[in-house]
Amino acid sequence: MRPERSELDALTAKYRGRPRALIQVLQDIQDRFHWLPPEALEHVAEALGVPLVQVYGVATFYRSFSLQPRGRHVCTVCLGTACHIRGGEAVLEGFERRLGVPAGRTTADGAYTLERVNCLGACALAPLAVVDGRYYPQMTEAKVGAVLAEAEKGEKA
Amino acid sequence: MTSPGTRLLVCAGTGCVSRGAFEVRRALEEEIRRRGLEREVLVAATECHGFCERGPILLVWPDGVFYQRLKPADVPRLVEEHLIKGRPVRGLMYVPPRGRAPAPLMKDIGFFKRQRLLVLRNRGRIDPERIDDYIACDGYAAAARALSEMTPESIVAAITASGLRGRGGAGYPTGRKWAACAAQPRSPKYIVCNGDEGDPGAFMDRSVLEADPHSVIEGLIIGARAIGAARGFLYIRNEYPLAVARAGKALEQAREYGLLGTNILGTGFDFDLEIVRGAGAFVSGEETALLASIEGRRAYPRQRPPYPAERGLWGLPTVINNVETWANVPPIVLRGADWFAGLGTPASKGTKVFSLVGKISNTGLVEVPMGITLREIIEEIGGGVPGGRAVKAVQIGGPSGGCIPASAFDIAVDYESLKAAGSMMGSGGMIVMDEDTCMVDVALYFLRFAEDESCGKCAPCRSGTAAMARLLAGITAGKGTADDLARLEDLADTVKRASLCGLGQTAPNPVLTTLRYFRDEYEAHVLDKRCPALVCKALIAFSIDPERCVGCLLCRKACPAGAISGEPKKAQAIDPAACIKCGVCLTVCPDRFRAVRKTTPARSAASGPPAAARVAPPGPKDGER
Numbered sequence: 001m002r003p004e005r006s007e008l009d010a011l012t013a014k015y016r017g018r019p020r021a022l023i024q025v026l027q028d029i030q031d032r033f034h035w036l037p038p039e040a041l042e043h044v045a046e047a048l049g050v051p052l053v054q055v056y057g058v059a060t061f062y063r064s065f066s067l068q069p070r071g072r073h074v075c076t077v078c079l080g081t082a083c084h085i086r087g088g089e090a091v092l093e094g095f096e097r098r099l100g101v102p103a104g105r106t107t108a109d110g111a112y113t114l115e116r117v118n119c120l121g122a123c124a125l126a127p128l129a130v131v132d133g134r135y136y137p138q139m140t141e142a143k144v145g146a147v148l149a150e151a152e153k154g155e156k157a
Numbered sequence: 158m159t160s161p162g163t164r165l166l167v168c169a170g171t172g173c174v175s176r177g178a179f180e181v182r183r184a185l186e187e188e189i190r191r192r193g194l195e196r197e198v199l200v201a202a203t204e205c206h207g208f209c210e211r212g213p214i215l216l217v218w219p220d221g222v223f224y225q226r227l228k229p230a231d232v233p234r235l236v237e238e239h240l241i242k243g244r245p246v247r248g249l250m251y252v253p254p255r256g257r258a259p260a261p262l263m264k265d266i267g268f269f270k271r272q273r274l275l276v277l278r279n280r281g282r283i284d285p286e287r288i289d290d291y292i293a294c295d296g297y298a299a300a301a302r303a304l305s306e307m308t309p310e311s312i313v314a315a316i317t318a319s320g321l322r323g324r325g326g327a328g329y330p331t332g333r334k335w336a337a338c339a340a341q342p343r344s345p346k347y348i349v350c351n352g353d354e355g356d357p358g359a360f361m362d363r364s365v366l367e368a369d370p371h372s373v374i375e376g377l378i379i380g381a382r383a384i385g386a387a388r389g390f391l392y393i394r395n396e397y398p399l400a401v402a403r404a405g406k407a408l409e410q411a412r413e414y415g416l417l418g419t420n421i422l423g424t425g426f427d428f429d430l431e432i433v434r435g436a437g438a439f440v441s442g443e444e445t446a447l448l449a450s451i452e453g454r455r456a457y458p459r460q461r462p463p464y465p466a467e468r469g470l471w472g473l474p475t476v477i478n479n480v481e482t483w484a485n486v487p488p489i490v491l492r493g494a495d496w497f498a499g500l501g502t503p504a505s506k507g508t509k510v511f512s513l514v515g516k517i518s519n520t521g522l523v524e525v526p527m528g529i530t531l532r533e534i535i536e537e538i539g540g541g542v543p544g545g546r547a548v549k550a551v552q553i554g555g556p557s558g559g560c561i562p563a564s565a566f567d568i569a570v571d572y573e574s575l576k577a578a579g580s581m582m583g584s585g586g587m588i589v590m591d592e593d594t595c596m597v598d599v600a601l602y603f604l605r606f607a608e609d610e611s612c613g614k615c616a617p618c619r620s621g622t623a624a625m626a627r628l629l630a631g632i633t634a635g636k637g638t639a640d641d642l643a644r645l646e647d648l649a650d651t652v653k654r655a656s657l658c659g660l661g662q663t664a665p666n667p668v669l670t671t672l673r674y675f676r677d678e679y680e681a682h683v684l685d686k687r688c689p690a691l692v693c694k695a696l697i698a699f700s701i702d703p704e705r706c707v708g709c710l711l712c713r714k715a716c717p718a719g720a721i722s723g724e725p726k727k728a729q730a731i732d733p734a735a736c737i738k739c740g741v742c743l744t745v746c747p748d749r750f751r752a753v754r755k756t757t758p759a760r761s762a763a764s765g766p767p768a769a770a771r772v773a774p775p776g777p778k779d780g781e782r
Contacts, residue, residue, distance in 0.1 A: 022453035023436050027395070054454075061455040061612075062436030064395045080357035081552065081588045082514040084602050090739055097717050118439065118606060119357035120396055123514040123586070124172050124209030124521050133398075135175030141741055142715065 003033060003040050012047035019050045022058055026065060034074075035066040063117075071106045071113035073151045075099070075131045077139075080119030082126035087140070091127050092116055094141035098148060112148075162197055163240065164218040165189075166281060169202040170367060171399055172209030172521075177228065181213045184229035188236045198240060204285045204368030207277065207522030208268055211251060216263060216281055223263040224249045254518040254540040268519040271538050273500070273526045275508045276361075276484045279369050285403050288410040291371040297416055299487035303379045304424040307490075312383040313339055316486065318494035320506035325351060325442075325479035326557060326583045327659070328505070328572040334476060338466035339384045341474035348381045348389035348428075349470070349477040351447055352404075355394065355439040356555030357606065358586030361510040362480035364522050366393060366400035369484065370407035374430065376483030378416065379490055381428040384476055389428065390451055394435045405432055439556075439610035443658045444477045446612065457614050458658035479584070481510055501527030505571035515552075515588040518543045525570070532566040535589060546591040550674070554583025556603045556610075557663035559670030560596060579670040581663070593773075595692035596675040597682050600668045601629040607664035618661025621652035625668060633693040637683040646672065687757040691773050694738045697757050701742075703728035705752035712742035712753060728752075743773070 011028050015021035025048065029040050036059055045052040059065045077083075077092040092103060095114050101107050103116040122128055125137035131151050136143070167173075167182045185200045206214055211225035215235075222245050224235065231249055238244045250259035251266055260266045274280055283290035291297070303312050317332025338346060350373060354362035365373060377389050391408075393401050408430055411417045419427045438456045440446045446456040448470050469475020485507060489497045501507050505527040511534065514520050518540035525534060531551060535541065542548045550560045559580035561568070568574045572582050590599065604626040613619045625648050631637050649665030656662045672679060681687050688696040701712070701721075706728040713721040713729060720735035721742065731742070743753040755773040 020451075020453035023450065024434070024453075027434055027436065058453070058455055062438050064435075064437035081555070081586065081599075081602065082358050084357075085515055085588065085590060085594050085599070090741075093739060094717075117396065117437075118610065119355065119359075121354060121360035121363040121394070122171050122175070122209075123358050123360055123512055123588075125175060126514065135171070137172075137175055140744070141739065142744065 003029075003037055003043075005043070007032070008040055008043040009047075012044060016047050017049055019048050022048060022050055022055065023062070026055075026059060030065060034070045035068060037069075038067075068106065069110070071111050073111060073132050074113045074115065075129065075148075075151075076115045076117055076120075077103070078118075078120045078122070078126070078128040078130070079116050080121075080123055080126070082123035083119075083128055086126045088127040090141045091129055091139045091144070094144040095129070098144050112151075163199070165198060165200045166203040166216040166218055167200065168204070168206050168212060168214040168216075168281070169285070170205030170207075170209065170212075170364060172205070173212030173214055174399075176212045176226075178213035180229045181215070181227045181232065184232040185215075185236070188232050192236060192241070194236075194240065202284050202286075203281050204279065204283060205364045205522065206281050207364065207524075208519065209522070210520035217245075220245075221262045221264060223251060223261070223266060225251045254543060267540060268521065268523070268538055271529070271533060272524050273508050274524050275488055275500070276365060276372075276481055276510050277369075277522070277524045278488065279372065283369065285368050285370060286406055288371060288407065288414060291369070295491060296371055296487075297375055297414075299490035300375045300378045300416065301422055303382050303490050304422055304426055307382075309339060309383050309385060312379060312490065315490060315494045316383070319489045319497040320494075320501075321482070321485055321489060321497065322505065322572065323478055324481035324485070324509065324582075324585070326554065326581065328582060331478060331482060334464075334466055334478070335380065335383050337464070338474045338476045341467060343474055344385065345388065345473060346384050346386040347470045347473060347475040348377055348384070348386045349448070349451070349465075349475055350377055350389070350391045350483055351442065351444065351477055351479040352391060352393040352397075352400070353435045353442040353447060354397075354480070354584060355442045355610075356557075356584045356586050358512060358514055358552070358555055358588045359584040360512050361522055361585055363394075363397050363400050365480050365484050365510075366397065367403050370400075370404045371411065372484040372487060373404075373480055374407055374411055374417070376486035377430060378421070378428060379486050380476055380478070380483070382426060384474070386476070387427050387429070389430045390470075391430055391432045392435060392441075392447055392451060393432060395437050396435075401432060401434060408432065438612070439606075440612040440658070440660055443660060446658070447477065448475065455612075457612055458660075460657060481585075502569065502571045504573055509570065509582065509585055511585045511587045513539050513587050513589070516542050516546065516548070516591040516594065517589040527571045528569045530567050530569055531561065534570065534587070535566065539589065542589065542591045546593065548589060549592050549594060550590045550596065552580075552588040552590065552599065552667070553586065554581045554666075555586045556606050557581055557659065557666060558583045558586075559666040560590070560599065560674060561670070562674040565674075579666065579673055581666070593690055593692070595633075595688055595690035596671040596678045597629065597633055597688075598690075598692045600671045601626065601633055603667035604629055604664070607660065611660060611664075615655075615657040615661065617652050617655035618657065618664065621648055621656070622661070622664050624648055625652070625665065629668070632679065632682050633688070634695045635682070635686045635693070639680075639683055641683060642672065642676075642679055681760070685758065685760055687760065687771075689757065689771060691755050691757055691771060697738065697755055698733060699731050699736055699738060699740070699742060700733075700754045700756065701729050701731055702752050702754055703730075705750055707750060707752075709747070709750070711745045711747065715741045715745045717741065 322328040446458040723729035
């Protein structure tokens with residue numbers, strides 16, 4: 001989704017001229033578009049009075065920011081320690097095989113983005129996968145197909 | 158109106174919610190209405206009980222009956238039997254791992270019996286979204302006392318006398334930190350709560366923020382009064398959406414009640430708090446990096462001293478403590494420093510919350526007095542390792558900590574003894590590992606994590622963790638040599654001594670402790686090219702026992718690599734060249750056949766007693782962990 005200038009104005013209005021709100025603005029923009037389009041970064045630099053290089057510096061440093069468009073569905077596989085020793089890698093590989101993309105990428109049709117994260121703090125549920133914000137505790141490689149089908153169905157409903 | 162005599166408390170923590178607690182709650186409400194019991198029975202949400210693996214959890218009050226793993230379909234029977242006929246449903250109760258009979262009452266369950274709740278004092282008693290619940294449990298009484306009856310000096314003195322040490326990891330005395338900041342002549346000053354819990358395997362901060370956000374806010378108000386701050390920040394991980402939402406709601410309620418803002422409780426004291434969401438960087442948990450992040454910059458740590466108490470946010474004096482530390486403050490003010498100092502050991506006072514996870518029967522969050530032994534936590538509270546397997550080690554303190562072997566489980570849990578064992582308290586993640594966990598693989602896991610999360614500012618951490626991860630990857634791939642072990646130790650020493658911040662300084666700990674306690678496993682990898690725990694893919698093989706295989710073809714259908722072939726109803730075979738070692742065949746092979754074998758080469762005669770190739774016993778099936 002490409003942002004409209006008016007919408008970017010609305011998102012940055014309350015932070016105008018406040019460089020220290022940089023991370024908050026970027027979070028608001030990403031909440032809206034699911035990624036940080038280049039024109040949004042330029043807009044932020046101008047609105048907050050921060051050099052563009054610093055905006056890029058922050059946007060690339062933190063993991064929750066994406067400079068690539070993300071899919072309609074986001075699949076996150078947790079690889080915290082508890083998930084790791086209970087077989088999280090096999091779950092991630094299952095997603096990679098099903099979706100045909102490695103972790104960190106979006107499928108060519110723009111439907112799915114696959115991400116790995118270093119711990120979601122829900123270790124009692126290990127191994128854990130989160131698809132479109134829904135938690136799937138005690139995930140296994142064998143359940144990947146059903147989980148993706150559920151995401152697909154959610155979109156139609 | 159009559160007040161309801163029975164309360165059904167449904168746990169609303171992340172663990173229970175993800176397993177359908179809200180659906181169970183809806184079903185309960187409907188059933189209660191259908192039966193016309195609304196006047197007698199109240200259904201309420203409560204905070205996390207910590208027994209997350211058993212969710213959704215329901216506690217019936219006042220009788221204390223504990224139900225677990227509920228489904229909406231169980232609800233009509235439960236209401237009919239327990240509430241109407243007065244016969245608690247045994248089939249929905251918790252059965253201890255080494256017992257047959259269910260334990261009906263919460264107080265009789267081993268997981269809860271040995272705990273001492275201080276930080277988690279309101280566990281299961283309050284609805285985290287209702288400030289009145291918190292106030293009914295003595296909430297904000299400590300803040301009121303600190304603001305009206307105590308001087309800033311007497312608050313600092315109480316915290317110092319209590320012996321409270323920072324629960325974020327290193328255990329710095331909290332009172333000393335506050336005193337240093339209070340003594341600074343410059344103002345304004347700031348108060349910060351570090352809720353950037355990035356340690357893999359730890360989730361106590363998440364739970365406290367979700368379950369009892371007012372306890373943290375109250376601690377922050379007291380801290381602000383002690384050092385003279387008018388503003389504070391709650392920095393919470395972006396990965397914890399429920400914690401952000403609950404803390405936000407709690408702030409609004411506190412403002413509404415005049416507990417935040419100007420002229421708090423009519424005492425003339427002004428203080429307000431703001432939530433800052435983290436953006437996903439492990440290093441943000443380091444205090445100087447976290448402050449940079451609040452300022453809207455990249456989370457780079459800087460050299461200390463000067464410490465934040467002297468030069469913190471925007472160069473001004475700042476006290477920063479983590480979530481669990483703040484939650485400890487109100488009870489100390491309310492019940493006195495002596496009471497707190499009476500708990501724990503001489504150097505480590507009070508309690509510590511641990512997240513007990515991994516290969517353990519009773520997974521969840523536990524709060525214990527300092528000084529309890531590891532064995533008591535793992536055996537008595539955790540119920541030991543499931544599936545009859547032997548416990549091998551426990552990893553404590555995340556990437557900053559280390560692995561402690563089962564032979565050392567009698568050590569007391571406090572800051573000093575964990576450090577002496579090569580580990581550290583860290584934030585309190587406790588990951589139990591059994592004989593099916595490869596310690597070299599675990600070390601590689603943590604080093605990859607450190608490499609991935611290093612901010613890159615200093616070379617020893619940036620390049621050193623990468624070089625260590627490369628060496629470990631070679632060892633798990635069967636390409637390591639005995640010299641690699643010496644190289645690893647040498648690198649670990651350099652990274653430890655030369656890194657700028659805690660991330661790099663502690664990153665080698667998982668390697669050093671596994672080398673110290675499990676050297677034989679490293680040697681098996683480099684000398685014999687075998688992985689005794691049957692984990693490292695390059696060193697294991699899958700095969701099918703023709704004697705046991707009946708040719709049901711389940712494995713063939715499940716194999717993602719098409720590596721299994723053979724005639725139907727006859728023994729199948731795995732093509733080792735095509736096998737990707739994902740292990741799906743092993744998990745789908747029915748228990749009554751157990752035809753799939755996972756093996757590692759036999760130990761060579763030169764390095765130990767000859768033995769047959771190790772064969773994996775049948776593993777636990779899905780849902781049986």
